Amino acid sequence: MDGHNVCVFAYGQTGTGKTFTMDGTNEQPGIIPRALEELFHQASLDSSSAFTFSMSMLEVYMGNLRDLLAPKPSGRPHEQPMTKCNLNIQTDPKGLIEIEGLSEVQISDYAKAKWWYNKGRRFRSTSWTNVNEASSRSHCLTRISIFRRGDALEAKSEVSKLWMVDLGGSERLLKTGAKGLTLDEGRAINLSLSALADVVAALKRKRGHVPYRNSKLTQLLKDSLGYGSKVLMLVHISPSEEDVCETICSLNFAKRARAIESNKEVSVEVKKQREKKIMELEEDIKEAEKQRQNLREETEKIELKLNDSKKLLSIRDSLVESDDMKASISPKDDVKEVIETPKASKKPIKRNFSNSMPRFMTSTVASRQRQSAAERDIGTVKLKSYRSTMVSRSSIHFSYSQSLSYSDIRIKALLRNSNGKSGHGEADSVPIPEPVLTERPKCNDLESKVTTPRSLRVSVGRHRRRMSDLI
Numbered sequence: 249m250d251g252h253n254v255c256v257f258a259y260g261q262t263g264t265g266k267t268f269t270m271d272g273t274n275e276q277p278g279i280i281p282r283a284l285e286e287l288f289h290q291a292s293l294d295s296s297s298a299f300t301f302s303m304s305m306l307e308v309y310m311g312n313l314r315d316l317l318a319p320k321p322s323g324r325p326h327e328q329p330m331t332k333c334n335l336n337i338q339t340d341p342k343g344l345i346e347i348e349g350l351s352e353v354q355i356s357d358y359a360k361a362k363w364w365y366n367k368g369r370r371f372r373s374t375s376w377t378n379v380n381e382a383s384s385r386s387h388c389l390t391r392i393s394i395f396r397r398g399d400a401l402e403a404k405s406e407v408s409k410l411w412m413v414d415l416g417g418s419e420r421l422l423k424t425g426a427k428g429l430t431l432d433e434g435r436a437i438n439l440s441l442s443a444l445a446d447v448v449a450a451l452k453r454k455r456g457h458v459p460y461r462n463s464k465l466t467q468l469l470k471d472s473l474g475y476g477s478k479v480l481m482l483v484h485i486s487p488s489e490e491d492v493c494e495t496i497c498s499l500n501f502a503k504r505a506r507a508i509e510s511n512k513e514v515s516v517e518v519k520k521q522r523e524k525k526i527m528e529l530e531e532d533i534k535e536a537e538k539q540r541q542n543l544r545e546e547t548e549k550i551e552l553k554l555n556d557s558k559k560l561l562s563i564r565d566s567l568v569e570s571d572d573m574k575a576s577i578s579p580k581d582d583v584k585e586v587i588e589t590p591k592a593s594k595k596p597i598k599r600n601f602s603n604s605m606p607r608f609m610t611s612t613v614a615s616r617q618r619q620s621a622a623e624r625d626i627g628t629v630k631l632k633s634y635r636s637t638m639v640s641r642s643s644i645h646f647s648y649s650q651s652l653s654y655s656d657i658r659i660k661a662l663l664r665n666s667n668g669k670s671g672h673g674e675a676d677s678v679p680i681p682e683p684v685l686t687e688r689p690k691c692n693d694l695e696s697k698v699t700t701p702r703s704l705r706v707s708v709g710r711h712r713r714r715m716s717d718l719i
């Protein structure tokens with residue numbers, strides 16, 4: 249009544265109570281009469297919509313459709329309505345199934361519906377077998393068409409179908425002892441049940457192609473047995489131990505059918521699980537984002553350290569490459585002061601330092617010769633007396649990274665002046681061009697001081713010496 253197509257069917261081994269469940273008796277009405285009664289009851293409760301019902305009944309017998317509500321031939325009221333058999337099944341452009349020429353009767357109330365139903369049921373094909381004395385030899389289908397119209401005038405009317413199916417029983421032909429026509433009927437029932445099983449399997453696996461066309465039974469139920477419809481299957485099994493194989497087969501079929509997801513609507517539980525999963529994934533994403541940020545910061549720190557190291561390395565390299573600076577002044581006493589530290593003695597330091605130096609930094613023969621030549625030159629200079637005379641004027645700072653070039657014309661002039669005017673303190677009058685003072689890193693511990701006139705500012709640090717020269 250909510251607009252869905254519905255299929256209720258009874259499945260199981262022959263003689264297990266399918267017809268009893270669907271039809272019932274006068275004392276114990278089955279599902280079909282109860283459903284009819286309930287339909288009218290529900291329609292009376294719903295004041296917002298107007299419902300009308302119509303009913304059709306047919307059976308699939310030996311692969312053919314037989315109309316169970318067809319009018320009887322005139323003059324022979326007690327005869328079975330055989331005029332309408334082998335009906336054609338049509339599919340309309342919307343995919344809805346229609347049976348060409350099938351009788352459809354209006355049912356205005358439950359009493360009328362029951363009357364028609366009992367009438368159609370009487371014409372069903374039954375026969376005696378070893379298992380069931382009134383065994384159904386066909387599949388019996390009752391169709392209720394439900395027309396629903398809303399109270400608004402422009403509201404569209406909806407049509408839906410309720411199929412109630414009493415399937416023929418699956419049977420072991422040896423067990424039933426069927427012969428002749430009964431045997432053929434049994435085979436036809438088994439064949440169509442097999443086609444139904446194929447449809448169920450395809451629906452379960454969500455295959456694109458569902459083999460509805462393999463039998464009349466499945467063709468009829470195409471628009472009520474697939475996606476978007478509601479299906480209720482009743483499985484009947486025998487309590488007898490002898491029928492355990494059939495029971496297992498029936499239960500396996502039921503298991504497959506139960507796994508079909510025909511309803512597109514997602515249940516509340518599934519929705520909750522999805523939301524929970526989404527939240528977990530969002531938490532994971534946040535955590536990953538945090539880790540990424542930390543890694544980025546770490547990388548930046550490492551890059552900064554790397555840049556510092558590169559700078560230090562370039563400074564060291566610039567200290568090392570000074571072969572062309574070998575003419576630089578390297579006062580031996582001052583160098584020794586550089587090497588000496590307050591805590592360590594001379595010899596061990598010299599040895600250790602030399603040992604720890606890379607090979608390319610050790611002194612070469614040429615550099616030692618140049619150094620000794622420079623020392624000889626220095627010997628002619630009275631540096632100490634010069635210091636003592638100039639101490640009140642100013643000072644020049646020598647460090648491990650600072651040296652004074654004797655080839656510098658300013659120094660030469662200074663030295664000439666010192667020799668010529670020693671003791672007069674006239675250094676200020678020396679015509680020395682004003683030197684440029686460049687800033688160099690100072691190492692206070694290693695610093696040694698050489699006094700010089702205040703006005704004399706010597707650019708230091710421009711000339712660097714190899715570390716081996718310092719040793």
Ligand SMILES: Nc1ncnc2c1ncn2[C@@H]1O[C@H](COP(=O)(O)OP(=O)(O)OP(=O)(O)O)[C@@H](O)[C@H]1O
Pocket residue numbers: 260261262263264265266267268269380382383384385415416417418484
């Ligand atoms: N629950 C029940 N209570 C009483 N009798 C029952 C019950 N179920 C089945 N029966 C009886 O068992 C017999 C077989 O039942 P039924 O004809 O419904 O079986 P079936 O599954 O329809 O068989 P088939 O497939 O051969 O048509 C009937 O006589 C029926 O009255």
